[in-house]
Amino acid sequence: MAGVAVSTTINGDAVEYLCQPDETLLEVLRDRLGLTGAKEGCGTGDCGACSVIVDGRLVCSCLVLGAEAEGRKVETIEGMAHGDQLHPLQQKFLEHAALQCGICTPGFLIAAKDLLAKNPSPTEEEIRFGLAGNLCRCTGYDKIVRAVQDAAEVMKGA
């Protein structure tokens, strides 16, 4: 198979890579670029562990081809904190202990960031529906929902 040359932007940085035509964006991020924050849970778009934002749209990177990122803007969990300064969602996930094993956490953080960008004051129900595409097998979700509610308050005040 001939490789595909891709020029894209990831977390604000211009990035170029070669990938196979059937390689997913998730595989490119993890295996070619060393951005291992996005996780492969199911590989079929059901669990949300590989969530990234492409041109302002929340997507599962396992359901995007690496070749499709040409000319797009990709945001991953690695771009969420500014240096040592955690994003309010990251801070609140820590404070509320909204994680145990942590595999789902990058996906939840990205999905929650997208949710709050579109709806800064979501109700609990809106948070639960908004994050229904992210599966967590440890927390029972309550702590995650509370962390997102708390982060929303902080971000509104900022």
Place this chain on the structure above:
Amino acid sequence: MRYIRPLSIEDAVGELAKAVGPAAILAGGSDLLVRMKGGFIEPELIVDIKRIGGLSDVTETADGFRIGAAVPCAVLGENKALKQAWPGVVEAANLIGSKQVQGRCTITGNLCNASPAADSVPALVAAGAKAVVVGTSGKRTIAVESVPTGPGRTSLAKGEIVEAILLDKRPEHAGDAYLRFIPRTEMDIAVVSAGVNLTLDDHGAIKTARVALGASAPTVLLVEEAGQVLVGSKLDEATLERLAKICSGACRPIDDKRGTIEFRRKVAGVLAQRAAAIAYKRAGGK
């Protein structure tokens, strides 16, 4: 395998028509990539249609709406005019998968994937939506219900692409609705579903009606008799009873892990009644 990103529909159609091995059209990829990963399809050519002009746009025309084949369902939910004119179509499209899947999946893909349980398709069939099909020999506009011919099969010829879905402009007193049954609240595949589209006269009596059922036959069903029974009524109890009976009778469902034949028949009737009531209210009926 080759991945190409043509800039014109003619190039896309040309590449698909001359492809030697299996070829696949890529818009949102939420079905295609899963099928590739599962080994159900090994395309030698993938034609990404997202860079073709106009295919990523929703446009309001003199005749109604034109929804490009590459428009993600999330965009439909953000389009106020479309949501106001066709709330049933938009709510059906927005039931597909998660927020992540919404950012990618398209109603054209939902149609061409030809699942009997596709959420947006009963709503589109009830709405009388049309598909604009482009092939090497030109363009044709067909009713959406003539696209799927069975699970995973369509009437599209080799090289043909559905480039857009068309929805009519709405007259006064019109409403549509879509309901599905799933055992959870989100992120599931319809066990049975129903789409209803109504227009009313000035006195609130139903003037035209289309009823479609999902997950109850090898393809989404347009139940013409169910539409006819509604015409002239104001959705009284007796009419609703007849509607349910016709819909239950029209079903040709299967028994599977998600539901039994008996259950699907019963629920098809119930959902048609409830969707009709919502569509009637949306049309301004009391």
